[in-house]
Amino acid sequence: xxxxxxxxxxxxxxxxxxxxxxxxxxxxxxxxxxxxRYAAALEDIRAYAARHLGVYGLPGLTLAVVxxxxxxxxxxxxxxxxxxxxxxxxxxxxxxxxxxxxxxAICIFQLIEAGxxxxxxxxxxxxxxxPWPDGPTTIQHLLNHSSxxxxxxxxFPRGGDERLWRGFAPGARWSYSNxxxxxxxxxxxxxxxxxxxxxxQRRVLRPLRMTATRGAILTGDRALYxxxxxxxxxxxxxxxxxxxxPGPWTDMTAGSGxxxxxxxxxxxxxxxxxxxxxxxGAPLLSDAAARRFTTATIEAPGWxxxxxxxxxxxxxxxxxxxxxxxxxxxxxxxxxxxxxxxxAGVAAFASTNLGxxxxxxxxxxxxxxxxxxxxxxxxxxxMPPAAPPxxxxxxxxxxxxEGRDGRRLAISAAPDGRAVVQFGDAASRFELAxxxxxxxxxxxxxxxxxxxxRTGKAVARAWHAGSEYVRVQDGRRVAAFSxxxxxxxxxxxxHYVCDDPWAGGFRVTAQGEALFLDDIAPLAALPxxxxxxxxxxxxxxxxxxxxxxxxxxxxxxRSGVDYLRRSA
Numbered sequence: 001x002x003x004x005x006x007x008x009x010x011x012x013x014x015x016x017x018x019x020x021x022x023x024x025x026x027x028x029x030x031x032x033x034x035x036x037r038y039a040a041a042l043e044d045i046r047a048y049a050a051r052h053l054g055v056y057g058l059p060g061l062t063l064a065v066v067x068x069x070x071x072x073x074x075x076x077x078x079x080x081x082x083x084x085x086x087x088x089x090x091x092x093x094x095x096x097x098x099x100x101x102x103x104x105a106i107c108i109f110q111l112i113e114a115g116x117x118x119x120x121x122x123x124x125x126x127x128x129x130x131p132w133p134d135g136p137t138t139i140q141h142l143l144n145h146s147s148x149x150x151x152x153x154x155x156f157p158r159g160g161d162e163r164l165w166r167g168f169a170p171g172a173r174w175s176y177s178n179x180x181x182x183x184x185x186x187x188x189x190x191x192x193x194x195x196x197x198x199x200x201q202r203r204v205l206r207p208l209r210m211t212a213t214r215g216a217i218l219t220g221d222r223a224l225y226x227x228x229x230x231x232x233x234x235x236x237x238x239x240x241x242x243x244x245x246p247g248p249w250t251d252m253t254a255g256s257g258x259x260x261x262x263x264x265x266x267x268x269x270x271x272x273x274x275x276x277x278x279x280x281g282a283p284l285l286s287d288a289a290a291r292r293f294t295t296a297t298i299e300a301p302g303w304x305x306x307x308x309x310x311x312x313x314x315x316x317x318x319x320x321x322x323x324x325x326x327x328x329x330x331x332x333x334x335x336x337x338x339x340x341x342x343x344a345g346v347a348a349f350a351s352t353n354l355g356x357x358x359x360x361x362x363x364x365x366x367x368x369x370x371x372x373x374x375x376x377x378x379x380x381x382x383m384p385p386a387a388p389p390x391x392x393x394x395x396x397x398x399x400x401x402e403g404r405d406g407r408r409l410a411i412s413a414a415p416d417g418r419a420v421v422q423f424g425d426a427a428s429r430f431e432l433a434x435x436x437x438x439x440x441x442x443x444x445x446x447x448x449x450x451x452x453x454r455t456g457k458a459v460a461r462a463w464h465a466g467s468e469y470v471r472v473q474d475g476r477r478v479a480a481f482s483x484x485x486x487x488x489x490x491x492x493x494x495h496y497v498c499d500d501p502w503a504g505g506f507r508v509t510a511q512g513e514a515l516f517l518d519d520i521a522p523l524a525a526l527p528x529x530x531x532x533x534x535x536x537x538x539x540x541x542x543x544x545x546x547x548x549x550x551x552x553x554x555x556x557x558r559s560g561v562d563y564l565r566r567s568a
Contacts, residue, residue, distance in 0.1 A: 024078040025087045026050060032071035041375050042073045045368045048384040049350070049361075053077050055387050056359050057241035058352045059229050060088040063361075064263035065368050066270045068345040068376060074263050080226040080353065092226040093260040094351035095217055095252070096336045097329020101181045102273075103215075104196075104255035105143055105313030107188050107203045109289050112139075116191050119143075119292075126187045130155055131163040139187075141170040142180040143312040144297045149177045150540040150559045152502070155186070157560025159544045160530070164560075167532075167540030174300045174310060175540060178256040181313070185255025196255055207283040208272055210265040217252040217260050225260065228333020230356040235495075235505055236447035237439040238357045239431055240388060247333025247355055248501040257329060263349065270340055270347035273325055277342025294325060294342075320370045320382060328360040332501055337362040339369045346372035356501075358433070363387065391417030392432050396459050397452055401469035404481050409462065409469040421450060423464075437520055451519045453511070455479055463511050463519060466493075482512030489515060492545055496556040496563035503561050508543075517543070533558075 028046050030038060042065070049063055060078035067073075076088040111117050117126060119140040124132045126139075133149075141147040148166030157164060167175060185196045192199050200215030214221055228247030231238040252258050261269075272284065273294075281290030296309035296316040309316045317326045322343060329336040333355040339362070340347035348368035350361035363385045370382045394413050401409040410422040419430045419438055428445050430438035436459075438450040448465040460479040462469045470477045485493075489510050497505035508523070509516050515523040515531065523531040523543060533541035542560075545553035556563045 024053065024082075026075065026077040027087075028073070028075045030071065030073045032067075032069055034069040035071050038067060038071055038073065038372065038375055041371045041381070042075075044371055044381065044384070045073070045348075045364075046075055048367055048387070049075060049364050050077055051387050052361065052364060055241070057244065058354050058359075059244065060226055061350060061352045061361065061364075062088055062092065062094055062226075062263045063348070063350045063364065063368070064267040064270065065348045065372060066267050066274070066346065067372050072267050074267070076263075086227075088226055088353070090264065091212065091224070091262060093212070093214065093221070093224045093262060094226055094336065094353065095228075095257075095260045095329070095331040095334040095355075096266070096338075096349075096351060097257045097331045097334065098178070099327045099329040099336055099338050099349075100255070100257045100259035101313035102327060103200055103204050103259055103313075104181055104184050104188070105293065106284055107192075107199055108139065108143065108184055109285055109293050109312070110203055111188070111191055113286060113289055117187075123183060123187065127183060127190060130183065130186075131157075133164050133166050135166075135170065137170055139184070140297065142177075142184050144310045145174050145176050145180060145300070146171050146298050147177055147180050148172070148175065148538075148540060149179050150542070151175070151177050151179065153179050153560035155179070155182060157557075158562050159546065159557030159560060160528070165540070165542065168538040173538060174298050174302060175538070176302060177540075178254075181256035182254040185253075185258075188255065196253060196258065200259065204284060208265075208268050210261065210268055213259060213261040213265045216258050219249065219251055221260075222249060226334075226353040228331075229354050230333050231443070233443045233447070234356070234501075235497075236443050237433055237449060239433070239439055239441050239443060242357075242443055244354065247353075250332065250501060252331075257331065263351075266338070266349040270338065270349055273338075273340040274342050274345055274347055277325055277340060296323075319366045320373070322373075324366070324369060326362070326366075328362055330360065331355045335360050337365045339365040341369045341373060344369070344373040344376045346376060348372075356504075392435075394419050394432065397438070397462075400472045401462050402472050402477060403467055403469050407467070407469075409464075434520070448507075449519050451516075463509075466509060468511065485510040485512060489513060491552045494552070495566045496558075497566045498561055498563045500561070503558075503563065505563065505566070506558070508556070 059082050063075040065073045080086045080088050121139050122136040137147050147170050148168040188199050197216035205213050229244045230247040232243040232245040276290040277294050279287050279291040281287050293312050296311045298310050300308045300310040305317045307318050315326045316323050325340040336351035337360050338349045346369050348365040350364045367384045374381050398411050412420045414420050421428055421430045429441040431441050433439045436452045440446050450464045452459045453461050470479050493508045493510050495507050506518050509519050521534050531543040544557045547554040554565045
């Protein structure tokens with residue numbers, strides 16, 4: 001194993017530590033035959049990953065890349081504990097989040113090969129004690145997120161008849177469901193007769209010699225992990241490079257996200273994914289099963305990448321004009337990404353000890369695969385994606401707005417692409433977090449987003465902290481103010497919190513006679529006092545208000561989880 005100098009000066013005699021542009025430590029090492037061919041590519045990948053550390057405010061990052069000839073590169077950036085200045089180490093465990101789903105899916109495919117179930121088996125018969133909705137749910141529906149079940153509902157939901165429900169008929173469309181993989185883990189335990197962590201060790205980790213990897217995230221192993229971090233303010237949107245605090249810890253044993261690993265072990269998994277993508281399943285699956293495991297079975301428009309499809313615990317996405325196996329994983333205090341290019345024989349895994357944030361290191365792993373592919377196949381090195389991306393144009397939102405009480409709101413563009421939002425005499429920087437949504441660049445200034453609503457194609461109004469502002473052009477308001485919210489709807493508004501950090505909290509707000517979750521997601525009334533969450537009429541997410549006191553609910557049940565009203 002030999003080191004790679006940060007300034008691109010070539011290969012050194014031993015693995016060494018260098019400094020990234022932000023001044024925090026980093027270390028790079030490369031091994032394998034023909035490694036000299038990859039020195040320039042490794043340096044480009046290192047420089048791009050180091051840029052992410054500074055631009056996105058990541059405390060630390062671990063990265064593994066693999067290429068033909070047994071070549072593997074390992075890079076570490078930043079700190080496990082920035083205050084103690086403890087660097088990320090090669091032995092630190094990182095929680096890989098939903099990348100765990102592919103491990104769960106491999107075990108399911110092994111049981112299929114053993115004849116214990118089929119892809120078209122009805123999961124109700126395999127887990128008869130669960131409160132299933134009507135109609136069959138097949139193993140394939142669970143594996144490719146087409147079951148119609150909600151995302152993060154518990155297996156035994158609270159509220160209503162305490163049974164599970166669907167947003168659409170199984171197989172009709174794609175909607176991500178952690179619950180689906182929790183159920184697959186329960187089925188594995190029932191059929192194999194032991195805890196999922198032991199199943200993963202026996203069926204996947206030991207055969208791949210992933211000796212440092214854990215199949216369950218347990219408090220007793222906490223000292224082995226990099227220190228996790230999360231946004232300092234848990235009740236509001238998180239801007240780029242926002243303030244951080246210590247991340248919460250909870251044990252995790254569900255098949256949706258229970259695996260923690262090191263970069264070295266994930267390099268072994270990367271090599272197996274490359275082989276599986278070629279239809280070579282040993283030592284885990286037969287070749288035929290490996291081909292089925294890695295073959296996309298449904299379009300996945302909700303994945304967030306144009307043209308994405310989904311296989312079985314793995315997405316299939318286009319990178320540089322080629323389909324790559326891919327997944328990300330988001331945890332309370334970690335975020336991860338993996339890409340594998342079976343055709344070129346290259347792959348990359350990255351994880352950062354920052355969670356509960358709208359960041360995944362997917363650009364790093366995608367770029368790493370593209371850059372390594374050039375070494376294998378020839379061609380010009382690709383340009384890495386911009387970090388941060390070029391901010392969207394703010395033109396639709398710029399201008400003056402007026403509140404019902406005469407208060408003024410003015411929005412102008414700052415040189416860095418952010419918006420300067422002026423409420424009366426007070427001005428703050430905001431950044432575009434999603435289409436039609438600005439959030440405070442300094443989150444301590446306000447928890448509420450600034451949300452725009454259109455009439456036709458034109459922005460006509462903005463809402464902030466329950467107040468409506470109508471756009472003013474040529475000295476006149478372009479639209480009338482929304483009707484006043486009825487007392488019945490206003491009674492439902494408020495701040496609801498669950499002290500489970502996985503659930504967090506949300507605000508129900510009113511904009512005229514419409515209710516919204518966190519000012520953004522519409523709530524549509526359904527029969528039986530239930531509200532559907534989201535724009536789509538097939539959304540499986542539900543909200544129910546309960547425990548009325550003086551006409552105001554003291555509890556809201558969001559997709560089967562209790563949240564209590566908080567006065568502030």
